[in-house]
Amino acid sequence: MAARQMDDDTPEFLQVLGLDSDASAREIRGAYARQLKRIEPAAQPQAFQELREAYEFALHWVAEDAKPARHAEPATPESARQLQHANAQATARAMLEEFKLSIAGQPPRDTEDARLRLRAALDDPRLQDLDARFTFEGGVANLLADGWRPGHQHLFGPAVLCFEWRTDRPRLKAYGHSGTIIDKAIGELEIHQTQPAARREEQREVIRDLRRETPPARGEASYSPDFMRQVIASYPNWLHVVTHTANLTLWHEDGIAASRRSRSEAARKLGRAVGMAVKWLLVLAVAGVLAWAWLSEGDVIPHGAGLAASQPDDASGRGALETPPAARAVDDAK
Template sequence: MAARRTEDETPAFLQVLGLENDASAREIRGAYARQLKQIEPAAQPQAFQELREAYEFALHWVAEDAKPAMQAEPATPEGIRQLQHADTQATARAMLEEFKQSMSGQPPRDTEDARLRLRATLDDPQLQDLDARFTFEGGIANLLADGWRPGHQHLFGPAILCFEWRTDRPRLKAYGHAGAIIDKAIGELEIHQTQPAARREEQRDVIRDLRRETPPTHGESRYSTEYMRQVIASYPNWLRVVTNTASLAQWQEDGVVASRQSRSNALRKFGKALGILVKLLLVLVVLGVLGWAWLSEGETMPHGTGLSATEQDHAPGRIVEGTLGLPAASHGDVRK
């Protein structure tokens, strides 16, 4: 390889990448991938643009500097092939890291947004090499199989179409465990799509709720936790890609705590209501006893005969003058 520039000054684009004058293309790609992990393209667009430009300038600089060496030092076909393979692998990994940062920094709004992003990356000239494309495709398979993140539900469909996974399922075997998960997920998606419309809509309610940070309330949920568990058991691989199935365990734990609190609150309310009822019964009992005592006392008191004075004079058993053999006083006696 031709001698690199030996002056002390390091180009600005290499300084951005934290590299020296003798950096290789592989080192440039590695530095780019490392720094890209520390930047969120959506939140730091200027920093991302600066890093991207430094990366492209550095690759161009290395390529131009290497031309005389390639002409002066003949290389074997195998050596050239290995160098090219290493470069394409590094390129694909760097582009994959860039795509992942874009997904996490600003998740796609819908399936069309995800499709346009994926298509734009695949159309990049650096991914036209078959080795680079294979590496990038495997990285997307691993990204999806590793578990749901916001936006993955929109990426799964475009990835199936762009990489032709549905029509060429055997190729997924090349990606090992991740490929096996994606293959099973596609099969489960097809089973879901054969369900009646009403059943699909019920299952979509579960799928949407599994992406929420908090569980649906009792009033919001139109299904039981047991039904959610059944849906997850029916599509374990597909839901692993498009939902956060780990939410179910947390929601169940939260549900147990909430149920205990609800029972405790219900018992406290019942105790208060029971106390009030007992007090009311005691008041009623006291009032009843007082009423009974008052009525009983009224029955033992002497009552009038209810007869007029004349009737009382002639009533049987009444002692009046002229009875019992006693002479009645005459008017004359009185006058005397």
């Protein structure tokens, strides 16, 4: 650390921050945030290192609450860094949980809403420490890479801009598997944006559909399982972040189950129809047999009925058959 003029009461690391010996942890964070904005770490590495060391010593000094011995030598740089790193991680994890609960409880309405909420978190003095900021940034990357939740489609773009992931993508490697997913998602989004406008809109209809709780009707123009699979295969990481790609599998399984239920119900209906038809055919057959028997019985002539019918019933008492003309002529000659 560069030599500075010191008074008898204020440690040098507090002077670097422009504070006196009564400074609180909150004042130390605020002072660090203000001075950090005046320094470009890449262009002024020495000034940045000096400010960072002063900040770490100051926080450690306040945490130890060693006011009776403030003129004693501060803790070693290594112990101060370890303590500060632990404190920063704890702070960042607490803020990350607050942010995640906010996103889950009330998903962002749009990209601007997500940007304002993320910006508010990053501007919090508790995240001005680089370790805390790094931990919080990694937590947001993990949140997005873990898969889509309502509102994540609005959070992805602001996160890429606020954390400068698009312009400094090698930094994402520090976040392991989550960073790899985010890095690939950014690349796939760039490919999507190079598509013709009509093609992009067609694909975006599929993306919007995949966020629905129920599948779109098969008659809708945007619904095509094969086209959905093609879009998901083209942007697997980006769509994993901004939409619910598992819906397609769920809908496919539901469709198969519904088709099986439909076929089973159709088979049952057909069985019932065939059964009724067989019953009616049997009824008609029995009725036909009975009708034929009844009609046949009415047409039969009893034995001797014809002879009786030919006999006259007048008083002359002649035989049943009249005498032939030839016989009458013989009778007359006699």
